[in-house]
Amino acid sequence: MKTVKAELIKETVKKMCIEANCNLPEDIYRCIRHGLSIEESSEGKKILSDLIENANYAKEQNMPICQDTGMAVFFVSVGQEVYIDGNLTEAINGGVRDGYEEGYLRKSVVIDPLRRVNTKDNTPAVIHYDIVPGDKIEITFAPKGFGSENMGGLKMLKPSDGEKGVMDFVVKTVEEAGPNPCPPIVVGVGIGGTMEKAALLAKKALTREADSKSEDEYYAAMEEELLHRINSLGIGPQGLGGRVTALGVNIETFPSHIAGLAVCVNIGCHVTRHLTKTL
C-alpha cells in the first residue's frame, strides 16, 4: 500500500488549475500553427496568428489565456494499491478553491442550475473517478468554458443509422454551432455505451491531443473523414468564413447494447485545456 496525503493532492490540483489556464497545451499550439499554413481566408489567418500571440502573452504574464476559466472538470484514476490519507474529493475541491483564487481565475460556478447564485470559489468541480490497478493516482484537469460546452449534443440513434448516421450527426452539430464555440474547435465524439457513457467518452476525447489518432484504424479513418467534412463547412476561424473550422476530431468508443447506438459530441474551443499529473 502506498500512502498519498490529501494535502499533497490539494497542492497539486491548485498548481494545475493555474498552469492549465495560463499555458496553452503544446498540441493546440501545433494545430493552430498547422492551421495557419492551410487557412485560405486572410481574416482567418489574422485570427489564427492573433491566437498564437495571445497564448504567448498569457504564458509570459502568467494570466489566463481566456477569461472563461471554465468549470473545473477532472478525470482521476486511483490505483487500487493507494491509500489516501484524508478526503480525496475535498482535497480536489480545496485545490480548485485555492488555485482559482491565487491565480486570479474567474469563478463561474452557480450553486443551483435554476436559482443561480455564484459559489464565488469555482467549486464544486466535476470529478470523474476511475479505479485502476497499480499504486499511482493520475489526475487530468480539463477546465471547460461554456461557450463551447453549450454547443454540444447527444443523440440516441438507431443501430440501422450506422456509420452514416453518426457522422451526419457530428457534422450537423458542428454546423449548427457555427461561430459560437470559438472556432477553430476540437471535436470530441463518444460513440456507444449508454446515454451517460457516450457523454463521458465525448468529454474524455477532448483530453486526448487534438492531433492524435484513434488506435483503432477504423475510427482513425472516421476521424480523418469527419475532419475533412467539418473543414469543408466554411465556418473558419471565429465563424467569419475559412478553411480551419476544426483542429482535430477525437473519437472514443465503448461496447453498446443490441438495440442502441448512442452518439455524443462535445465541442472544445481553441483553448481546449488539458493537463495531467501523476502522483
Add this chain to the structure above:
Amino acid sequence: MINISSPFTLDDAKKLHAGDNVSISGDIYTGRDAAHKKMTELLSEGKKLPFDVKDQIIYYVGPCPCPPDKIIGSCGPTTSCRMDAYSPILLKEGLRGMIGKGYRSEEVINAMKEYGGVYFCATGGLGALISRSVVKKELVAFPELGTEAIFKLTVKDFPAVVAIDSWGNNLYNIGITKYRR
C-alpha cells in the same frame, strides 16, 4: 481599419458595413447575462437605467479578477445569443453598438435595422491580448454581480470586426457561404 470613438452616433453607425475592421477608442460599458436581465427589469418597472445607453456600446464580457499589477484581467467576448432576449429593448432605448461573439437572433437584427444598431464581433478566446486595450476600468452598477457587474471601460485601439451592420448584412452568412465546399 476604421477608427471609432464614443459616443457612437447613428451617423457613425451608418458608415459601417459588415466585414469592416474597426479599432474602438473611448468609453464602452460591460454587461452580460445578469446585468442585461437587471437592466430590462428596471425598464419594465419604469425606472432609469444605471447609465444612459443612448449612442453607447455594450461589451458582452465577464472579466477575470484583476491582478494587482494590471488594469483588468483577461477579458475576451462572451457568446452574444444569450443577450438576444434583452437587446431589442436596449436598442429601442438608443443603444448603438454591441460587442460579442457568435450569431444573433432575427429579432435582434430587425431591431438593429429599425433603430440603427451595429453588432461587432471580437475574437473569442483572445482575453489576454484584449486586456491590453483597456486603459481604465470604473464600476458603474450592480457590484453584487461580481464579474457580471457593469463597468465603464476606457479602451484604446480595441480590435473588432463589424459582424452585422445597421442594414442587417451579416458577415457570418457572407463568410461561411464564400468558403463552403
